[in-house]
Amino acid sequence: MLYTYKHINHDFEKIQKYIEHLVLNVWCKPNGNFLINKLHPDFVPIVNGVNPRYLKNPIKNVYRICNGLLPAQLLKLRNGFLANNSIEELCMGMGTPLLYSEIYTIRPALKRQLELFFKNLYSKVPQIIAFKKVCGEIDDYYDKLVxxxxxxxxxxxxxxxTPKHSKRDALDHYLPKDIYPFNSVxxxxxxxxxxxxxxxxxxxxSPIRDNIGVRRKAFYPFAKKAVKLEFKAKFNCTSILKMKKEDVELKITNSRYKEQIETWDSLFGIKERYAIKLSSKDARGWLNTMLIDFKINPKTKYKSFAKKMEYYENNPMEDNNFLRVTYFNACKQMGVFN
Ligand SMILES: [Zn+2]
Incomplete structure (x- = not known):
């Protein structure tokens, strides 16, 4: 990834605490009949403030099923909750996530009820007043992150x-909520x-498993520091103005993060999309603008080129500048500026 998000303090984070309490202290320690006061006291008005189909019923159903599980099965759920919420460790290749498909083998109904609960928790619950009173607005949380x-x-x-828009983009469940239980909020x-x-x-x-289920490392979107990546392109064509995406040979490297870079590329089609950008009209526009500048000021062309490159390097996220640097370096290598 190009940069990482910074953690922010926001009431939205509270919901995860209530879920932790529900899974570890209520579902994984069933004792007698279910009572609403077993829930975290601040979670109760949220559960009561929404259609019982969304939260209350699945909470009760999961509790009832857990009451009939063996201690080893409850321990599996507990460990799964802890693993599935250790997102950074999972991205680093550590820990073993618990999948819905594994919960299915414990009890098919348990998988169904957990799915129902965790999907509603994200898709339905943040819109209700009782949630907003305690956990704030999810849109505001998005705005603060962006x-x-x-x-x-x-x-x-x-x-x-951005917060300037009246609409927002999606909050991606980096570990997909269809595969992994317990971490939808x-x-x-x-x-x-x-x-x-x-x-x-x-x-x-899934960032942490490939198509055949093999674990892999992935970039963590909230890592304290973004990994520094090096971009190098070579254009295998005679005329840069007629370049096609197939002519772009792109290398993205950081020797310590090879696997993460591969995962990133496979998840987001990074190399394909960058090759298209580097052979696009936009890129030809970058070159033409630079060449116009050279024609007007032929004496200062190398100085002007160096100054512009310095600016692009210092402002990589502005206007595709990180790709512009890659592009102009490849052009230079081809002798376009001689
Ligand atoms: Zn994107």
């Missing part, structure tokens, strides 16, 4: 809707993302 960033961190080339698993990255490329693919 802050002054205007580009999607996953691709760096598309705009992301974990702030560490919710990252603002552009539509192309979210819907066209990533979809329901």
């Amino acid at each position: 802050d002054t960033n205007e580009k999607c961190p996953f691709c760096g080339i598309n705009d992301i809707l 974990n702030p560490n698993n919710l990252a603002p993302i552009c539509k192309t990255c979210n819907s066209s490329y990533k979809g329901t693919n």
Whole structure:
């Protein structure tokens, strides 16, 4: 990724605490009949403030099923909750996530009820007044996360809707909520993302497992520091103005993060999208503008080129500048500016 999101303090985070209490202290420690006062006291008005089909019924049903489970099965749920909410560790290749498909093997009904609960918790509950009173507005949480960033961190080339817009982009469940239970409202698993990255490329693919289920490392969207990536392109064509995406040979490197870079590319089609950008009309426009400047001021052309490159390097997220640098370096290598 191009940059990472900074954690913010927001009431939205409270919901995860109530869920932690529900899973670890209520569902995983069933004792007698279900009573509403077993829930975290601040979660009760939220549960009561929404159609019982969304939360109350699945909470009771999961409790009833858990009451009939073996201690080892309850321990599996507990460990699964802890693992599935350790998003950073999972991205680093540590820990073992628990999948819905594994819960199905414990009890099919348990999988169904958990799915119902965690999906409603994200899609229905943040809209209700009782939730907003305690956990604030999810739109406000999005706005604070996006802050002054205007580009999607996953691709760096598309705009992301900002607090200035009246609409917002999606909060991506980085670990998809269809595959992994327990983390549908974990702030560490919710990252603002552009539509192309979210819907066209990533979809329901998992960053931490490939298509055949093999674990892999992935960038963590809330890492304290973004990984520094090096971009190098070579254009295998004779005329740069007629270049096609197939002519672009792109390398994205950081020797310590090879696997994460591969995952990133496979999830978001990064190399394909960058090759298209580097062979696009936009890129030809970058070159033509630079050449016009050279024609007007032939004596200062190298100085002007260096100054512009310095600016692009210092402002990588502005106007595709990180790709502009890559592009002009490749042009230079081809002898376009000689
Ligand atoms: Zn994107």
